Amino acid sequence: MxxxxxxxxxxxxxxxxxxxxxxxxxxxxxxxxxxxxxxxxxxxxxxxxxxxxxxxxxxxxxxxxxxxxxxxxxxxxxxxxxxxxxxxxxxxxxxxxxxxxxxxxxxxxxxxxxxxxxxxxxxxxxxxxxxxxxxxxxxxxxxxxxxxxxxxxxxxxxxxxxxxxxxxxxxxxxxxxxDTTLTAVLADVELAVPPENGIRSEYTERGGVMIAPVSPDIYRVILTTPHLMHVPKDVPVTLEEIQTELRYLLGTDLGASNPRWLSRFGNAxxxxxxxxxxxxxxxxxxxxxxxxxxxxxxxxxxxxxxxxxxxxxxxxxxxxxxxxxxxxxxxxxxxxxxxxxxxxxxxxxxxxxxxxxxxxxxxxxxxxxxxxxxxxxxxxSALDVGYPAAEGMPQHPLNGKRFADFQLRLSDGTRTYAYELFHEGRFVLLHLAQDAKIANELHKIALSHISYVEAVAEEAPVGWSDVHTVLIRPDGYIAWAISLEQTDVLRTIGEGIASWCSGEPVLL
Ligand SMILES: Cc1cc2nc3c(=O)[nH]c(=O)nc-3n(C[C@H](O)[C@H](O)[C@H](O)COP(=O)(O)OP(=O)(O)OC[C@H]3O[C@@H](n4cnc5c(N)ncnc54)[C@H](O)[C@@H]3O)c2cc1C
Missing domain, CATH: 3.50.50.60 (FAD/NAD(P)-binding domain)
Incomplete structure (x- = not known):
């Protein structure tokens, strides 16, 4: 291999x-x-x-x-x-x-x-x-x-x-x-008269245009217009086409010149x-x-x-x-x-x-x-993405949800943002309850793909006040969270780790 x-x-x-x-x-x-x-x-x-x-x-x-x-x-x-x-x-x-x-x-x-x-x-x-x-x-x-x-x-x-x-x-x-039923046009060009603040977006019955900077001297012009929307994707785009369409839409072609890239794309x-x-x-x-x-x-x-x-x-x-x-x-x-x-x-x-x-x-x-x-x-922004809660663990509203960053105070007193715990791409087992007996057992987990962390949430986000221990996946989604009310905590955590990161018992 x-x-x-x-x-x-x-x-x-x-x-x-x-x-x-x-x-x-x-x-x-x-x-x-x-x-x-x-x-x-x-x-x-x-x-x-x-x-x-x-x-x-x-x-x-x-x-x-x-x-x-x-x-x-x-x-x-x-x-x-x-x-x-x-x-x-x-x-x-x-x-x-x-x-x-x-x-x-x-x-x-x-x-x-x-x-x-x-x-x-x-x-x-x-x-x-x-x-x-x-x-x-x-x-x-x-x-x-x-x-x-x-x-x-x-x-x-x-x-x-x-x-x-x-x-x-x-x-x-x-x-x-x-298949494609609609196409639009992209032109990376120089503009003699760029938009104020660099960005412009207009949409009327004549057509739509969006302009944004790609680099200090190049602007991206995107056109979606009645004239262009049914032109097949493989028809080459010309600078004249862009200039004509800009004049029709805005009354000026903004001095568009020196195209770096012209392309037509579709909605397949x-x-x-x-x-x-x-x-x-x-x-x-x-x-x-x-x-x-x-x-x-x-x-x-x-x-x-x-x-x-x-x-x-x-x-x-x-x-x-x-x-x-x-x-x-x-x-x-x-x-x-x-x-x-x-x-x-x-x-x-x-x-x-x-x-x-x-x-x-x-x-x-x-x-x-x-x-x-x-x-x-x-x-x-994809912040609403979450995954179904895993079966076999006690229900908690955080299970499957995206993990948003917040500040933690670690057991040695230092402060850190939680995302910093993920730099190695490992699971993070975060114990927040300050339960010495449980923490003593969790310390013994020796799996190279899990980082075990004891901390206090400095500004606990909504939904976190009852969290005893939580396992967060390497991609920043919550595998499971266990509440302070949970009975038989150690066994539950052990099962949760075994099912997500080991396949074998990890705690006795
Ligand atoms: C006009 C336009 C604007 C866009 N704007 C945005 C935007 O603002 N934000 C956004 O998130 N997305 C945008 N996208 C979409 C985005 O560009 C793509 O989704 C993204 O490039 C996909 O990345 P990829 O790595 O999957 O594929 P690609 O970027 O296509 O990369 C595939 C790579 O594989 C290589 N390759 C292909 N075949 C082989 C082979 N047989 N062997 C070896 N190498 C091969 C290619 O050379 C290429 O480097 C836009 C797309 C278009 C068309």
Missing amino acids: DYEVIIAGGGPVGMWLAAELALAKVSVCVIERLEETSPYSRALTLHPRTLEMFDMRGLKERFMEHGKPISTGHFAMLDTRLDFSVLDSSSNYTLFIPQEITEQVLEEHATKLGVVIRRGEEVVSVREQDQDQGVEVVSVRASGPHANVSVMTAAYVVGADGAGSTVRKQAGIAFPGT TRQAETYRKGRILLAGDAAHIHFPAGGQGMNVGLQEATNLGWKLAGVIHGWAADTLLDSYHGERYPINTQFLRNTEIQTSLLDFTTAVLAHRQLQEKWFRHTEINRSMAEQI
Whole structure:
């Protein structure tokens, strides 16, 4: 076996997954077709839940250095912006940052953790070997005088190779959904007359335009207009087309010139019927495609890679049953189905009929209501994501919920933010009850993938006042929480750890 995991595709999702696996001491190789990171940044935002995840790994500051926090987001280009500043998160904003930089930071992070990255190679074949031996991956290096073919094996292969995924096709995983019915246009150009504050969004019966800075001298212009929306995706975009449309919409072409990237994209919406087939898994655009409304696709891919990393590591290291890996599809497929519906709802509002324009006005009014605005902001930012509570443990309202950061006072008196406990990508067993007898037993747990911490919550968030002990997963979701009223605490905690992180009794 050459590696425990081979990842096809070193875009944002492949690189982040590789880093998560390497952090968990799994040997990983990424095979990426491109020699260098693509200079064409599709995504321009990192949303709150993704920033929280990076915070948990001590990586958030690296992104903050390159990005610009913005406190609002949008839904279907409606005038009423979504207010992220009211969200219950230490990252209550979206970070404006080109995908190219995000990918570079992730690659640097993965490299530091020891991930082997083979650039300039294309995966052409993926085949599960007989008798559950592993997976054979064939890749081709096309550059140079001779094509160079490599054959490698791994215990698992993940297809993070984007929308046209070779891995998905090789595994025979169906990709049902709908074809493109609407297209929009993207132009990264210089603007002689840029918008004040850099950002502009207009939507009338003539069409919709959104403008945002990509770099100090380049602006992204996105156009969704009655003239353009039925042009097939493969028709090349021209600068004249952009200038003409801007003049029609705004009365000026803003001096658009020197295009760096012109592209047309559509609303084809599809999802892999399964994210796992035996030893082959899918993540990111390889598993789902959609219209890029609300800037969510890369964020969702990064979040699901965080869900997958520790599970795959657990199965490889032998402390988790194979069923834990099935829970990757079990947990993410329904979440992503919701997310695809959300992009379809937005797309349905990107039309110019009288009825749709009236509907947009109505939505704008609704979004002025704080609760509605907040609920939609929680959806776009993915802060509303939670997973079903695990069976077999006493019920607690926190079970399955996202873990939001808060301050702790540790047993040695020092103060820390809870997210700092997750830098190693381990489970965190947090004992808050100051129960010396129980703490004495919990100290004895010797599992390398669990950090045991005794602390007091400095500013206990809502719902935490009755928590005795809580187990938080490496991806920042609460496996289970035990209340102060719980009887037979030690046995219950022992069972909870055994079922999530061991398979065997860990406490007597
Ligand atoms: C116009 C537009 C705007 C967008 N804006 C946003 C946004 O603001 N926010 C957001 O979250 N998302 C946005 N998205 C979506 C986002 O860009 C994607 O969801 C994201 O890039 C998916 O990441 P990925 O790693 O899964 O796939 P990709 O980024 O597609 O990466 C796949 C990688 O695999 C490589 N590869 C492919 N085939 C092979 C092979 N056979 N062998 C080896 N390597 C291979 C490719 O070269 C590529 O590097 C936008 C998309 C578009 C089109």
